[in-house]
Amino acid sequence: MSLLESPTVVDRESTHLAHQYDTSEQQQDASKLGMWIFLTTEIMLFSGLMCAYAVFKMTKPDIFAWGHHILDIPLGAINTIVLITSSFTMAWAVRAVQLDQRRLAIVLMISTIVCGLGFLGIKAIEYTDKIHYGLVPGAAFKPNMRYVATRFGVSRAQLRKMVQPPTIETVIPLFPADATRGKIAFDSTCYSCHGLNGAGLTNLGANLRTSKFVAGKTDEALLAFIKSGRLPTDPETVLKLTMPPKGGNPSLNDRNLADAVAYIRTLQKDEKEHPGAAEQVAVGVLPKSFIAPAAVGPEGFAQPALRHPPTSLDEFNPPHNEQLFFSIYFLLTGLHGIHVIIGLGIITWLLIGTWRGSISSNYSTPVDLGGLYWHLVDIIWIFLFPLIYLLK
Numbered sequence: 150m151s152l153l154e155s156p157t158v159v160d161r162e163s164t165h166l167a168h169q170y171d172t173s174e175q176q177q178d179a180s181k182l183g184m185w186i187f188l189t190t191e192i193m194l195f196s197g198l199m200c201a202y203a204v205f206k207m208t209k210p211d212i213f214a215w216g217h218h219i220l221d222i223p224l225g226a227i228n229t230i231v232l233i234t235s236s237f238t239m240a241w242a243v244r245a246v247q248l249d250q251r252r253l254a255i256v257l258m259i260s261t262i263v264c265g266l267g268f269l270g271i272k273a274i275e276y277t278d279k280i281h282y283g284l285v286p287g288a289a290f291k292p293n294m295r296y297v298a299t300r301f302g303v304s305r306a307q308l309r310k311m312v313q314p315p316t317i318e319t320v321i322p323l324f325p326a327d328a329t330r331g332k333i334a335f336d337s338t339c340y341s342c343h344g345l346n347g348a349g350l351t352n353l354g355a356n357l358r359t360s361k362f363v364a365g366k367t368d369e370a371l372l373a374f375i376k377s378g379r380l381p382t383d384p385e386t387v388l389k390l391t392m393p394p395k396g397g398n399p400s401l402n403d404r405n406l407a408d409a410v411a412y413i414r415t416l417q418k419d420e421k422e423h424p425g426a427a428e429q430v431a432v433g434v435l436p437k438s439f440i441a442p443a444a445v446g447p448e449g450f451a452q453p454a455l456r457h458p459p460t461s462l463d464e465f466n467p468p469h470n471e472q473l474f475f476s477i478y479f480l481l482t483g484l485h486g487i488h489v490i491i492g493l494g495i496i497t498w499l500l501i502g503t504w505r506g507s508i509s510s511n512y513s514t515p516v517d518l519g520g521l522y523w524h525l526v527d528i529i530w531i532f533l534f535p536l537i538y539l540l541k
C-alpha cells in the first residue's frame with residue numbers, strides 16, 4: 150500500500166477530515182485528547198489561584214470575615230443557577246447536533262447564550278456596586294462606610310441615627326500618626342531624594358531635618374504639601390527642583406503620608422538633639438519596593454464589634470489590608486468572567502456553524518469540544534461560588 154493511499158475511503162470534504170488523519174474517528178480522538186489537555190491546564194491555573202486563596206484565608210482570616218459580609222450571596226446563588234441551566238442547555242444542544250435536530254440545537258444554543266449573558270449582567274451589577282462604594286483592590290480601596298454598614302445588616306433607620314463620616318480617612322483621624330510605619334513609607338519612596346535619614350541629597354532633595362518650612366507647618370498642612378508637591382517655579386522653592394506629588398509614588402495614601410510626616414518630625418527632633426550629626430546618606434542597594442497598605446483599620450479580629458444596635462460607623466471599619474480580599478475576589482471572578490465571555494464567543498460561532506449546516510452529525514467535533522469548554526466554565530464557578538461566597 151503506497152503512502153498516498155488511504156486505508157479507507159472517506160469523504161474528506163463533508164467530515165472536515167484533515168490530511169494527517171486516516172479516519173474521522175482518529176481525528177475526533179485527537180481533538181478530544183487535545184481539549185482535555187487544554188482543560189487540565191485551565192484547571193491547574195484555577196487551582197493555583199484557589200490555593201493562593203486558601204493560603205490568604207488561613208493567614209488573614211479577619212479580612213475574609215469582613216469581606217464576606219460585603220458579598221451578595223443571593224446574586225451569587227442566582228448566578229449559579231443560571232450557569233447550571235446553561236450547562237444543561239449546552240449539553241442538550243450537543244446531543245441535538247449529533248442527532249441532526251438542527252432547529253432544536255439552535256434554540257438550545259441561543260438559550261445557553263442568553264444564560265451566559267444573564268450571568269455577566271448579574272456579575273456587572275455586583276462589580277458596579279463594589280466599585281461605586283470603593284470596595285476595590287489596592288490603593289483605591291476606600292469603602293463607603295454607610296454602604297458597608299448596610300451590608301452588615303444595619304437598617305436604614307439605624308443608619309440615620311449614626312454619625313456618618315463619608316470616608317475611612319475621616320473615620321479614623323490621621324493624626325496622631327505612627328512614625329515607625331512612616332519610616333517604612335519614607336525609606337521606600339522619599340529616601341531617593343531626601344536621603345535615608347532625611348538630610349537631603351545634593352541636587353535631588355531638600356534637607357528635611359533642618360527645614361524651617363517643615364518646622365513651621367502643622368501636620369495637616371505638611372500632609373497637604375506632600376500630596377501636591379512643589380514646582381521649581383513656586384516662590385517657596387528651596388533648591389529650584391521639583392518635589393513630585395506624594396514623592397512620585399501614587400500608591401501612598403493619606404494614612405501613609407501622615408505616618409511619613411510623623412517620621413519627619415522625629416528626624417527634626419533628632420537634629421535638635423544632635424545638630425549636624427546626620428550626613429547625606431543615599432542607599433546603594435534599593436530596598437524592596439513598597440506597596441502601601443491601603444486599608445486603615447484595626448488589625449486582627451478586633452472588629453467589627455457589632456454591638457446591637459451599633460452606635461457608630463466605626464464599628465464596621467475594615468481590618469488592616471482588607472483590600473487584599475477584593476484583589477482576590479476580583480481576580481478569581483474576573484478571570485472566570487473572561488472565560489464566560491470567551492465561551493459565549495465560541496457558542497456564537499457554533500450557532501452560526503449549525504445554522505449554516507457546516508456543523509452537523511457528520512462533523513460534530515466543534516460542538517463536542519465547545520460543550521466541554523462550557524462545562525469547565527460552569528464547574529469552575531461551582532467551586533468558586535461556595536469558596537468565595539459561602540465559606541465563612
Ligand code: HEC
Nearest residue numbers: 339342353354355360362386387388389390391392395396
Ligand atoms: C524626586 C525626588 C523627591 C522625592 C522622591 C521626594 N521629594 Fe520631597 N522634595 C524634593 C525636592 C527637590 C524638594 C525641594 C523643592 C524645592 O526646591 O522647593 C523637596 C521638598 C520637600 C519638602 C519641603 C522641604 C522644604 O524645606 O521646603 C518636604 C516636607 C518633602 N519634600 C517631603 C517629602 C516626602 C515626605 C517624600 C516621600 C513621600 C518626598 N518628599 C519625596 C524632591 C523629592
